[in-house]
Amino acid sequence: MIKNADPIAALRIETPPATLREMALERMRRAIISGVFEPGTRLVERTLCDQLGVSRSVIREVIRHLEAEGLVEMLAKQGPIVARLEWDDARQIYEIRAALESTAVADCARVADEKVKAELRQSLNELDRTSQQNSPLGILDATTSFYRTIFHAGGHTIAWDIVTRLNSRISRLRVMTLSTPNRTTSGPSQIREIFARIEKNEPEAAAAACRAHVKAAAAIAESIIGVDVT
Amino acid sequence: MIKNADPIAALRIETPPATLREMALERMRRAIISGVFEPGTRLVERTLCDQLGVSRSVIREVIRHLEAEGLVEMLAKQGPIVARLEWDDARQIYEIRAALESTAVADCARVADEKVKAELRQSLNELDRTSQQNSPLGILDATTSFYRTIFHAGGHTIAWDIVTRLNSRISRLRVMTLSTPNRTTSGPSQIREIFARIEKNEPEAAAAACRAHVKAAAAIAESIIGVDVT
DNA sequence: GCCTGTATGATGGTATACCATAAGACCGAA
DNA sequence: TTCGGTCTTATGGTATACCATCATACAGGC
Structure with a gap:
């Protein structure tokens, strides 16, 4: 490994990737992948707020991300559901x-x-x-x-x-x-x-x-x- | 075409896909693709609010989507920028x-x-x-x-x-x-x-x-x- | 008994308010 | 002049408030 060729870079303080959103994203993704939320399940925003302990802003942004990933579908006038396959x-x-x-x-x-x-x-x-x-x-x-x-x-x-x-x-x-x-x-x-x-x-x-x-x-x-x- | 085999389906009223978010998403995407926003440009949320005439919630959700698409990068502690290639x-x-x-x-x-x-x-x-x-x-x-x-x-x-x-x-x-x-x-x-x-x-x-x-x-x-x- | 109209509650869409932090400007002293 | 410190402000992160709409339930009339 040539890693220590640049010892200065090693000094960099790792910013904790710990924004609420990222944590929530990870949890939600795993929950969907592992089947905690079945396909077709409605993802009611306020309910998720309680379950994850975060506000709707966070939940909604996470859902946008998952939507773009194809894990979540948006039903018009009904909100997000876990994507069916x-x-x-x-x-x-x-x-x-x-x-x-x-x-x-x-x-x-x-x-x-x-x-x-x-x-x-x-x-x-x-x-x-x-x-x-x-x-x-x-x-x-x-x-x-x-x-x-x-x-x-x-x-x-x-x-x-x-x-x-x-x-x-x-x-x-x-x-x-x-x-x-x-x-x-x-x-x-x-x-x-x-x-x-x-x-x-x-x-x-x-x-x-x-x-x-x-x-x-x-x-x-x-x-x-x-x-x-x- | 067998389209008119089911004239009832033709009655369905098309829901306008016109949520602010979707319109904003489309505009932002086109702006980035067409080069209105150069790669590396910071996407300051409040500025975008003024430019698109929508609130930050909308902008932020749009940015999440574009982020998942790879068109936008998030710099920690600095916010979103147009992805560099x-x-x-x-x-x-x-x-x-x-x-x-x-x-x-x-x-x-x-x-x-x-x-x-x-x-x-x-x-x-x-x-x-x-x-x-x-x-x-x-x-x-x-x-x-x-x-x-x-x-x-x-x-x-x-x-x-x-x-x-x-x-x-x-x-x-x-x-x-x-x-x-x-x-x-x-x-x-x-x-x-x-x-x-x-x-x-x-x-x-x-x-x-x-x-x-x-x-x-x-x-x-x-x-x-x-x-x-x- | 069934159909229709209405009311209520749940839910998503949107806007705004508040806070912590980091970057930059400004200023003073060595 | 330069270094260090402080203050301001811009900015993103988060939470909450409000509104329009849709679904469900219920009540009343045929």
Whole structure:
């Protein structure tokens, strides 16, 4: 690391990112993603004020943010609700993920050095651990960190933002997908395949493996929710 | 069209989308995209209140939305500024566009019927007209409508949202790119190539043409702003 | 009994008031 | 002249007040 090349920068006092709004945003987002608020649930502003202990200004600004993220929908004359997810949207999201992730994986395979590979290996171990424990949330975290490493290694920070946002929109679906019995075993093996190709620096093969992985996830998702999930 | 199969639906009174916030959002977005507010410009809330004639609540919620869109950055303890665009970000955006647009183009080429092709042809005519007039903004509109048709024909509505949002972040760059002399001629010809492949329903060739088009745009953009645009 | 009109309460849209803080101007002393 | 301190003010963060509107419930007439 070359971090201490600039010791002066290290002196900077970190401003606590602790505006009420940011905290509320984080809580709300997690609440929606983790399913505390079901899709379609009305988000009554004054109620949220009580629940989060902040004023309506804060709540409303948070809702604007979540709206732009696609996690919240505004019904005219009725206010915000947790966005519903139609299968067609989910299908598209999986397609986009396939495109972005396979591109990132390929680039990662091109440039991956030992350091990156070590990080990936660590995520894989975490993945093994969590999938043996049959912990969907843990698997999700491990998978996330695996892909985060890949995207950042290839310099795809913006694509990573997009993927993160898309994933939050299908989070419930992902958890359900991960709970599928055969997924618990096939998922990790597919990810291992991606890593194997990256390790050998084979961009095309890695990308193909990645596309297969996403495609499999999409297929399982479709089989679970079939036509629509409200 | 089977529209009048349900004449009752036609009775529905369209709710005017006219909340102050939505109007303000639209104005602000256009102002930023069209360059009325330069990148880095501070967006002082009270000033905007006067300029738009609305209250701070509205302005702040609009800023939250634009922040989530990536058009506005928040500086801690300083407030919002118009997002700056680093070349690396622009580079990534062009890459993502290449991935999403080529996928959409390929799908469009697979399913395009006469109706879609007619729409595309119309956009192309518009493109010719505007590029002869040397009107960058007109060219942008025509190109946008060309791609919108493509994305919607293939059912890529979410990808279209993403691309739209990404494009707004590099809008200034796009206008500058379009003003380049050789771009004025090469751009339309590349788009015509894409259309020609779609017309013949050749997905692979269409996608390749699309990638070439985006790549060329990115190259010109890079040559213009080189290392960074603040 | 059902339909219609009305009243009331809940809710979102909008505006404004208050506060803490940080940046900049100003001033005085070494 | 320059450094340090203080004061002012601009600004964002937060809370609250007010209003228009919509949904629900209820009452009355056919």
